[in-house]
Amino acid sequence: MGEMNFVPSRLDALVNWARRSSLFQYPLVTACCGMEYMSVSCAHFDVARFGAEVPRFSPRQADVLMIVGTINHKQSRIVRMVYDQMLEPKWVIAFGTCASTGGMYDNYASLPGVDHAIPVDVYIAGCPPRPEAVLEGLMALQRRIDAMTGSATAVVGEYRDREE
């Protein structure tokens, strides 16, 4: 350890730093939380400060999948498709209680949390969460990215091939 890993770990740090400062999001906005999603980007809260203001509506170009609002069973297929279409490295934020746990919609239609369909990195509580909570969630994701190891040395696309 130590000396041997110095260069890779510094490189990891650099790559992590780049990734955390440039989170392009794919907003899958379905329900009420979309209103707060709009608020987050507006002048009072300005998610652009984190470099995360760029919504890319092509999953190929996005880093963070934001599940904003209730996901029902019909939508779960779309969610998984979008998640599959996103490219590594990718993260998922469950925005709001409905996306995290199904919330108050405990019935035949709604998915009890989007983490039943795709893996989730950060859960933001609130129905809908306040913009401050969203920013906190974003920073939580940044902390997770900071803690990632092997970011620089992993061959991109390796994750997928390993499975086959």
Next chain:
Amino acid sequence: MSTLFYIVEAAVKAVFVLFAIAFPLASLLIWQERKQSALIQDRLGPNRAFINLPFIRRFRFFGLLHLVADSIKMFMKEDFMPAGARPFLFQMAPVLALAPVLLVFAVIPFGDTLLLYLPDKDLFYAVNLSVASLDTGLLFLLAVISLTVYGTVLAGYAPDSKPGMLGALRAGAQMFSYEAAMGLTVAGVLMVYGTMAIDHIARAQDSLVLGFLPAWGVVYQPLGALLFLIAATAETKRVPFDMPEGESEIVGYFVEYSAMKFGTFMFAEFLEVVAVAALLTVLFFGAYHLPWLSWNHHVIPWLTGLIGAHTVTPGLNIQVVSLVTALLQLLVFMAKVGFFCFLQLLVRWTLPRFRYDQLMDFGWKLLLPAAMINLALTAVAVLALGKAG
């Protein structure tokens, strides 16, 4: 001088233009876009990425570091080609999008002439401050600009994607249409200055017309300048002409591209903005000249007087004057380019997007006839004035 020398000279100039002018300006433009839009919308814009420097903790550099982060991230993102794509075209499209824009910078003069003093021969070697001072610069320009469409069209066509295809079709139609108008406005400039060499056109804008107006293209061709600005903005595929991207309609012609391939398209787009600003400056707004202040008549004599008092060798003296002049010219040029970039960003964050048929109508029914009328008027004026003069 040997051929090798010319090659080296051109290479040095090319590297200089790309890495000292085009790339920094384009990168800065990305930053400027994010910051300027923030300013328009009462926001702050990106400012959170920081590095810790030895004496400055949390050095944020006005959010410029987000640019660095963006590019590193894009390089580290997974590259992907969808099934059913045409591999060769898929790989070529980003290159084809970027290369023509870079070629545009080859003919743009960013300064007049730099005199290089060769002490062993006691000679001055004149370096033309544009990568290639072609006699047919304008033709080259039009040819190269019309190449940019291929990158866009192939990007939509190659991945076998429906929105991409729609974007490609839109891009094709739009760019061909607006090229026609752009070509005609450029022809007006060609008539006025009577040369196709862009550096000659730039030099010709040094004098005064009627004794008090700077002999800029915009003075001869006010309508032409406006039309050129519009047509060239359409070429950059940005709002209000961002039909091929049309983010909220079809997600964009580069919908299937990820990682740095996508980054290349974005970068090419910003480079195009810079290129348009540079062309506008060179053709219509006096290139590196200052209004009412001629380099040859005012600045260089003044500089010579200033520096001549302190140096001993006449050769070095001239060398320093030339160097300072070139730097000042570069500065003026960059300032103008910056201004036109700002203008384009302002337009981009103010206007909504055209619709496809409106865009075509605008291009063919308004812009093209206006450009033709402009051309005809110019021809008559040139003929009449030429006869009179």
Next chain:
Amino acid sequence: MSGRKDDPRRLWSDPPAGPPPLAEGLKPLGHDELDIELGPAHPAMHGIVKLKLRVEGESIIRCEPEVGYLHRGFEKTCEHRRWTQCIPYVDRLNYVSAPVNDIAFCMTVEDMLGVAVPARAVALRTLLMEAGRIVDHLTCLGASAMELGAFTAFLWLMQAREEWYFFLEHYCGARITTNLSRIGGQPYDLFTGFEAEVEACLKKTEDMVFKVHKLSTRNRIFHDRLRGTGVIDADTALDLGFTGPLLRGSGLDLDLRKARPYLLYDKLDFHVPVGLHGDNYDRYLVRLEEIRQSASLVRQVLHAIPEGPLMVEDPHISLVPKTAVYNHIEGIIHHFKLLTGGHAVPAGHWYKAVEAPNGELGFYLVSDGGGMPYRVRARPPSLYATAGLPEMLKGQMIADVVATFGSINMIGGELER
């Protein structure tokens, strides 16, 4: 980097093998035609509507909306909740203007109970409803401007909306899903500085709306994008069940606030803007003017809120004060009965409609006399508007989809419930 046919990461998947199932009377794909699906994961489709388009070049030949990506069982769930517990669910119908839903639902239940709400609560409700309308229209205008590429107008309007959210939060503790009404009146009184805060919101709104008006209304591109697109005449609109700004944009001045006044609307002075052409531009103008009218309504009510109680003083309808709960046996019995048993709404059914920002928002409630509703049905204005989308998009272009879709202000929560 690879591409396989079965790769689940293909962005635009091939149609399933075999002949695609064709809708009735639909011809197979013609020579120059293309089937394209917009959404649900599409920037302009709000994530919940899929538009199946058949296009020839850019022109739409056929359009078929597919909804249901936000169906979350509102009606079924409410059948298993007590009357008061339904209010948070009702909030999330039209989440852009939750106060309107709350108040409309409470008014319907109060009608069934046959109680009259105190004057102070009525005035407050009028104010809050208009605030909700302003918020809704701000969002609608902003979102549709954004979808046209005018991002700046969007963010400006969002700023004004944000002020209203701060105000709502100050009033009831929540920004969006407000839950600010109860059966029998309003639970929360005015806070200190209420008037000043509302005035500030109004000022900001008028400021920003004026700025956007200056930026957009006479903007040639904006005008051309909206004028003559999504046209629908009043007859067709009525036949399709359109109400609200959509119908008024087509020239029929049906506004339930005027036609069948509720709350204080028959005592207030306001105008109903009506369009001429029934296109997107008229709807934009109607909404713009309605914001101004609502602002004027808020001002009129704001300075005329009477003193008095906020809730009906009937322990079977509103909760008794906490002091009574803690100190008197009757108090605790009433409290317990109301919270565990729910309201004793008489058996029968009832329909009541209010003018929500998007049109007629009706609640059809059935009670079997128990503490829970037997059936809750919301009449969502968006459902009918979205169902009529193909009619409005006939012969239009792809770019008009976003403009038209923005102008009908589809709200998934109430459309799909």
Next chain:
Amino acid sequence: MDLAGLRLILEEKHQGAVEDAAASPPDNDELLLNAAFLRPVCDTLKHHPRLSFRLMADLCCVDLLAWPGFDPATDKRFMLVYHLYSVAHNRRLRLKTLAGGDDPAVDSVAAVWRAADWPEREIHEMFGVRFNGRGDLKPLFLYEEFQGHPLCKDYPLKGQQPVVDLRAPLPLREDPAHFQTAFEKAYFRPVGLTQIDNTARLPESMLAEGALARLSQAAKAYKKRHGIDGQGLPGPVRGGGDHERP
């Protein structure tokens, strides 16, 4: 014109169409229609110059299975409710009609008011009521794999029918370093769209196996206790309305 006048106009044209009427002005006047006459009556309501109910405000359905006194053996189960609005005369009207039996069906009114198109599709998927005389009753909100009719009273509230294979969510660890390994192992693979067998999750119908007899008995007992005869359909709430509006 009050409800009685309206009823007269209708009965003049359609003998026996109106089975019952209940006045509760201004918004809750209602008529109970014989389902056989639904389509012609709706035509009249829309086109008659003195009625001209041009706006169909809403169309919904009520499942009466759990309604007090409902006897599944004899009564019709589904009550369809049409809310009409006449812009010209500024009045509202509610139509009720019943559908029952093994294959509950009524005539479609989508040809009268195009607004009825989507609500009819919704009712078909939510209650299983068929609409005659129109094509294309494909699901509106639900997906094709969904079985059963969720808004029926015998469908359980939580009868979920997933379409993708649901996984147990990954437990969130506090330790961020754990993230990489566990996350990679568990999830860095395309998850794909697998169709799973969801028939096992279908609710058991209340109406299976003697439930019908039980419900019938309960209904008889209720009717006896409350002394109700006939169909006790939901009617306008007595004494409802905001008459005391300040």
